[in-house]
Amino acid sequence: MGNESGRAQTRRDAMRGLGAGLASAPLVLAAAGAEAQTQAPQGANGARRQQGVRDPRAAYPKPPFESQQQPWPGLARNMNPRPDHGETSYIGSGRLAGRRALITGGDSGMGRAAAIAYAREGADVAINYLPAEEPDASEVLELIRQAGRKAIAIPGDLREESFCQHLVEEAIRALGGLDIVVCNAGRQQARSSILDISTEDFDATMKTNVYAPFWIIKAALPHLQPGSAIIGTTSEQAYDPSPDLYDYAQTKAATMNYIKSLAKQLGAKGIRVNGVAPGPVWTPLQISGGASEGKVVTFGATAPLGRPGQPAELAGIYVRLAEDDGSYTTGNIYGAGGGQGNP
Amino acid sequence: MLHEGPQPPRPADFAESAAQSGGYELAAAKTALAQSRNAQVRAFAERMITEHAQMSEWLRTAAQAAGLPAPEPHVGGDQTRFLASLQSLRDDPFDREYFRQQVLAHTSALAVMRSYAAKGSDANLRRFANAATPMIEQHLQMALRLAQAAK
Numbered sequence: 101m102g103n104e105s106g107r108a109q110t111r112r113d114a115m116r117g118l119g120a121g122l123a124s125a126p127l128v129l130a131a132a133g134a135e136a137q138t139q140a141p142q143g144a145n146g147a148r149r150q151q152g153v154r155d156p157r158a159a160y161p162k163p164p165f166e167s168q169q170q171p172w173p174g175l176a177r178n179m180n181p182r183p184d185h186g187e188t189s190y191i192g193s194g195r196l197a198g199r200r201a202l203i204t205g206g207d208s209g210m211g212r213a214a215a216i217a218y219a220r221e222g223a224d225v226a227i228n229y230l231p232a233e234e235p236d237a238s239e240v241l242e243l244i245r246q247a248g249r250k251a252i253a254i255p256g257d258l259r260e261e262s263f264c265q266h267l268v269e270e271a272i273r274a275l276g277g278l279d280i281v282v283c284n285a286g287r288q289q290a291r292s293s294i295l296d297i298s299t300e301d302f303d304a305t306m307k308t309n310v311y312a313p314f315w316i317i318k319a320a321l322p323h324l325q326p327g328s329a330i331i332g333t334t335s336e337q338a339y340d341p342s343p344d345l346y347d348y349a350q351t352k353a354a355t356m357n358y359i360k361s362l363a364k365q366l367g368a369k370g371i372r373v374n375g376v377a378p379g380p381v382w383t384p385l386q387i388s389g390g391a392s393e394g395k396v397v398t399f400g401a402t403a404p405l406g407r408p409g410q411p412a413e414l415a416g417i418y419v420r421l422a423e424d425d426g427s428y429t430t431g432n433i434y435g436a437g438g439g440q441g442n443p
Numbered sequence: 444m445l446h447e448g449p450q451p452p453r454p455a456d457f458a459e460s461a462a463q464s465g466g467y468e469l470a471a472a473k474t475a476l477a478q479s480r481n482a483q484v485r486a487f488a489e490r491m492i493t494e495h496a497q498m499s500e501w502l503r504t505a506a507q508a509a510g511l512p513a514p515e516p517h518v519g520g521d522q523t524r525f526l527a528s529l530q531s532l533r534d535d536p537f538d539r540e541y542f543r544q545q546v547l548a549h550t551s552a553l554a555v556m557r558s559y560a561a562k563g564s565d566a567n568l569r570r571f572a573n574a575a576t577p578m579i580e581q582h583l584q585m586a587l588r589l590a591q592a593a594k
């Protein structure tokens with residue numbers, strides 16, 4: 101809290117900072133005390149940090165996976181295996197105390213992992229999702245509340261400019277301001293040929309992945325104070341596109357690029373803009389038309405780690421790019437590619 | 444028109460997918476014959492060349508009967524990564540990786556064949572999928588056994 105000099109602190113903010121400090125105090129004491137040798141630090145949710153190293157190859161499920169498909173946009177709760185978004189493992193330590201975040205696509209995938217992590221790091225969080233994703237979203241909202249933070253649900257379709265404007269206004273109203281904007285929601289539908297992509301398909305991908313961040317950032321910018329952070333979810337696809345992701349891959353290249361231009365534009369305002377570039381990550385987007393049937397079964401197999409990433413493995417990246425400690429990082433892309441792809 | 448969610452497998456996509464898995468099998472087997480001295484690997488690779496060449500011929504016939512251009516086996520997007528990792532290995536690590544990939548590639552091919560056999564729109568290609576399924580199942584069983592033994 102003390103380093104957020106650019107923003108006047110309200111009494112409520114100060115109280116929040118105090119609360120987060122108290123919550124993390126036992127963790128600090130345990131680490132300093134004799135018990136540190138035998139007892140792993142424990143988060144507010146009961147999760148314990150593992151001691152020693154963990155083999156990244158064996159940390160999560162490996163392919164082959166069961167053949168599975170869901171109608172778009174798909175639900176994490178119906179996937180086998182269920183993706184890990186850090187529900188039982190993420191431990192916060194006040195890194196985002198008193199911050200206010202809006203996350204699009206916060207019901208599942210990387211957005212959900214970020215939402216859980218942000219709340220446990222002390223931020224109030226508004227999530228956007230499609231109405232069909234309500235079953236996943238309600239779990240996330242409950243997890244944010246369990247972390248003791250404000251959880252705001254703003255369902256709706258990002259392909260409409262008017263909704264994007266409403267989304268930002270509503271988030272600011274409900275959170276009392278905004279200083280983290282995560283443009284994460286994405287549309288991906290695999291098509292083996294460009295001939296199979298209709299203008300409507302192409303338009304829907306562009307609207308969700310390129311126009312929505314444009315509209316959201318435009319609406320949010322007048323409200324963002326110095327110290328605020330904008331984060332976009334790009335992809336390994338920005339650098340090494342798959343043949344059947346012609347439309348999606350170019351939106352991720354556009355995302356990687358807008359992050360760099362906006363960082364140059366907003367540096368002078370003290371607002372940082374960064375991107376996250378996942379490799380193959382096990383999310384509902386893949387099993388609801390984002391990947392072919394054959395690819396789902398062996399998803400992540402070509403990555404040198406031999407498996408897909410889980411959203412939980414990217415949670416800390418979203419935290420890092422939002423927190424004040426990362427204050428010199430702007431215009432950069434942070435990868436989690438399992439050994440394949442860029443950056 | 445807007446298409447969202449998994450689409451029923453279409454004849455051209457299925458033919459392309461089958462041609463890619465055939466192409467990968469042939470390329471991986473030839474890499475194995477060039478780089479491995481393990482008798483089990485070499486015997487398995489020889490069999491893959493014979494039987495996937497046969498399946499490729501069935502596929503050509505079925506695709507033409509379906510009114511599609513005859514697909515030639517070729518390596519697709521993600522498979523280039525598999526081949527690149529094989530090409531950089533020798534000895535035991537090569538043999539382990541070859542069988543690991545064989546399990547994954549045949550699991551994937553089997554999912555595609557079964558799906559088309561059940562839901563595909565063209566009868567000629569459905570017949571091909573039905574004929575190829577037991578052969579791929581057999582390859583998968585062998586690969587699972589050999590992958591376990593190579594560990």
